[in-house]
Amino acid sequence: MKPNDSKSLLNRLSNTVADLPRSGIRDFFEVVSQMKDVISLGVGEPDFSSPWHVRESAIYSLEQGQTGYTSNLGTPQLRNRISGYVEKFFGISYQPEKEILVTVGVSEALDLAIRALCNPGDEVIYHEPCYVSYRPLIQLAHAVPVILETDASDGFKVTAAKLRPLITDKTKVLMLNFPTNPTGGGLTADEVKEIADLAVEKDLIVITDEIYAELTYDREHLSVAAMPGMKERTIFLHGFSKALAMTGWRIGYACAPHELIEAMMKIHQYTMLCAPVMSQQAAYEALRNPEEDIAVMKESYWRRRNFLHGAFTGMGLNCGLPEGAFYMFPEIKPLGISAKDFALGLLESEKVAAVPGTAFGACGEGHLRCCYATSMEELEIAMQRMQRYVDHLRES
Amino acid sequence: MNHLLALLKENARISLEDAARQLQMTPEEVAAGMDALEKDGVIRAYQAVVNEDKLEANSVTAVIEVKVQPEREGGFDRIASRLSRYPEVTSMYLMSGQYDLMLFVEGDDLRTVASFVSEKLSSISGVTGTATHFRLKTYKHHGVLMESTHETERLQVSP
Numbered sequence: 445m446k447p448n449d450s451k452s453l454l455n456r457l458s459n460t461v462a463d464l465p466r467s468g469i470r471d472f473f474e475v476v477s478q479m480k481d482v483i484s485l486g487v488g489e490p491d492f493s494s495p496w497h498v499r500e501s502a503i504y505s506l507e508q509g510q511t512g513y514t515s516n517l518g519t520p521q522l523r524n525r526i527s528g529y530v531e532k533f534f535g536i537s538y539q540p541e542k543e544i545l546v547t548v549g550v551s552e553a554l555d556l557a558i559r560a561l562c563n564p565g566d567e568v569i570y571h572e573p574c575y576v577s578y579r580p581l582i583q584l585a586h587a588v589p590v591i592l593e594t595d596a597s598d599g600f601k602v603t604a605a606k607l608r609p610l611i612t613d614k615t616k617v618l619m620l621n622f623p624t625n626p627t628g629g630g631l632t633a634d635e636v637k638e639i640a641d642l643a644v645e646k647d648l649i650v651i652t653d654e655i656y657a658e659l660t661y662d663r664e665h666l667s668v669a670a671m672p673g674m675k676e677r678t679i680f681l682h683g684f685s686k687a688l689a690m691t692g693w694r695i696g697y698a699c700a701p702h703e704l705i706e707a708m709m710k711i712h713q714y715t716m717l718c719a720p721v722m723s724q725q726a727a728y729e730a731l732r733n734p735e736e737d738i739a740v741m742k743e744s745y746w747r748r749r750n751f752l753h754g755a756f757t758g759m760g761l762n763c764g765l766p767e768g769a770f771y772m773f774p775e776i777k778p779l780g781i782s783a784k785d786f787a788l789g790l791l792e793s794e795k796v797a798a799v800p801g802t803a804f805g806a807c808g809e810g811h812l813r814c815c816y817a818t819s820m821e822e823l824e825i826a827m828q829r830m831q832r833y834v835d836h837l838r839e840s
Numbered sequence: 841m842n843h844l845l846a847l848l849k850e851n852a853r854i855s856l857e858d859a860a861r862q863l864q865m866t867p868e869e870v871a872a873g874m875d876a877l878e879k880d881g882v883i884r885a886y887q888a889v890v891n892e893d894k895l896e897a898n899s900v901t902a903v904i905e906v907k908v909q910p911e912r913e914g915g916f917d918r919i920a921s922r923l924s925r926y927p928e929v930t931s932m933y934l935m936s937g938q939y940d941l942m943l944f945v946e947g948d949d950l951r952t953v954a955s956f957v958s959e960k961l962s963s964i965s966g967v968t969g970t971a972t973h974f975r976l977k978t979y980k981h982h983g984v985l986m987e988s989t990h991e992t993e994r995l996q997v998s999p
Contacts (some may be wrong), residue, residue, distance in 0.1 A: 467999065472997050473996065484997065488999045625999075746864070747863065750861065750864050799997060
């Protein structure tokens with residue numbers, strides 16, 4: 445067998461990786477990238493650049509020659525600010541010295557959390573439709589993914605009633621992400637409390653991905669980690685990408701009891717060593733006075749959410765008003781076409797890109813993820829074109 | 841700040857219908873809200889933000905620091921009110937620090953501004969000193985950058 449023979453190389457891959465499907469997002473990206481002049485509602489990031497004072501501070505730190513490694517946990521200054529911010533915004537207090545770990549985005553933190561917790565065969569419950577990495581990360585840790593399906597009829601919520609029957613004696617972890625990518629779903633205080641009570645009753649560890657927390661529009665966000673009895677069993681993950689428009693810096697953090705942070709740190713120190721120092725400097729600056737930066741961007745997303753919701757409703761598409769994030773998840777099922785065909789047809793005939801709901805789990809079928817973090821001018825054109833496409837489908 | 845005012849500060853030309861769609865209001869409510877803001881004197885005018893450097897006939901703008909002797913009756917306000925009525929004065933503020941009033945003065949050319957300072961401004965009783973600075977180039981005006989910034993490219997599809 446020749447090592448440069450591609451077929452033989454495929455045979456040498458780890459079974460876990462060979463069995464892992466490619467992200468549906470990536471398939472769709474390859475189709476879109478072949479086309480010109482597309483209006484894209486397919487992005488998963490803000491249309492703002494990072495606040496100028498954040499960028500300026502990173503430039504300054506580079507000029508000062510701050511280019512070395514940092515502590516594995518992240519710089520003490522940044523961990524201090526994270527601790528202060530999480531206490532202020534979420535009402536949860538973590539010690540910067542031993543309960544906070546700075547990571548390369550929440551993506552890394554998710555991977556560390558699952559790997560630190562799971563033995564082969566442990567069951568991890570997560571809700572679909574969800575961010576594309578949840579299931580693969582569970583599989584890469586040789587744990588067993590257990591899907592909790594959510595749907596439009598109940599606003600894509602996780603409820604204790606839906607959760608209870610999925611819990612077995614092998615269930616170790618529950619993963620939550622509210623507000624949710626791709627649905628924009630959120631939870632009320634009562635709903636969070638019910639989930640927390642069940643997690644305590646069944647002795648589950650909860651990983652909560654709070655990346656869209658600040659982008660909650662019509663009520664105060666409440667984290668499950670803030671509920672009684674939860675801090676000691678929760679890994680709280682957050683970052684700077686969405687509310688502070690810092691996706692490319694790749695900077696996030698995990699807050700959890702010391703034992704869990706220490707376990708995650710073991711993997712982090714051998715795989716990543718530390719998050720990039722310039723990104724840590726930028727994140728430190730971003731948390732100096734984040735409320736103002738966030739408020740300006742949030743106001744702008746709020747307006748666009750209202751506009752897009754009106755547009756979809758006007759087209760006769762069923763679309764709940766999302767509680768958070770910057771995504772709409774309208775239902776196209778009544779048009780008698782699959783999500784994938786709808787998305788491809790919309791792209792080919794009207795040059796508007798939106799991601800088929802199935803990229804976020806099988807139960808996303810019949811839906812489309814439309815990101816409204818794009819300019820109002822483009823949103824208006826995109827909605828006119830989509831209206832035309834929907835009319836065309838109804839006529840044929 | 842209320843949602844409507846925030847939107848109008850960004851784009852005062854938006855139609856009632858478009859504003860309504862973005863603010864969860866009806867067009868009638870938007871119109872009524874604007875009326876109220878105007879009536880309360882919160883909104884004073886709707887104007888275009890112009891890059892003067894792009895115009896062929898470039899006008900001259902000066903920033904003038906003015907020291908004044910406050911009056912026993914009326915403090916700075918009476919003299920400020922008199923100065924602000926000159927049409928050459930486009931903006932004017934009471935300042936803390938080394939001087940008292942800051943005036944933005946616009947004229948067709950250098951001489952017009954110079955004569956405003958020497959003939960009108962300095963002859964007003966109560967004005968005890970002035971320092972005039974001419975504008976050379978505008979980088980940003982009313983929160984708007986005068987040079988279009990380069991659009992960064994985002995991935996068209998991302999998770």
